[in-house]
Amino acid sequence: LLLFLGRFDPKKGTDLLVRAFSAHAAEHPDTVLVMVGPDGVPEATRLRAMIPPELRPRVVWTGMLLGDL
Numbered sequence: 001l002l003l004f005l006g007r008f009d010p011k012k013g014t015d016l017l018v019r020a021f022s023a024h025a026a027e028h029p030d031t032v033l034v035m036v037g038p039d040g041v042p043e044a045t046r047l048r049a050m051i052p053p054e055l056r057p058r059v060v061w062t063g064m065l066l067g068d069l
Contacts (some may be wrong), residue, residue, distance in 0.1 A: 005036045010044040018050045025055050038064040 002021060008014055013038045014035075037044065039061060051059055 002031065002033045003036065006035070008035075008037045008041055008047060010043060014043070014047055015050065017048055021059075022050075022052055022055060025058060027048065032058050034060045034062065036062045036065055 002017070004014060004017055006012060017033075019024070021031070025031050025033075034046075043063075048061070
């Protein structure tokens, strides 16, 4: 399980994470990427588009979590 928790901002290198997951996932079919952050922002849309279609079921987008969540 790989977890990103934060704002989706280009300066955070989330594009590098998505690329690394794509490369890693080919050899490790049990790996899941969880992306936690505000949805509906341009960077989230760009990141979603970077994920190859065959890996999209292995990426969980939770949206922004607040409070006890």
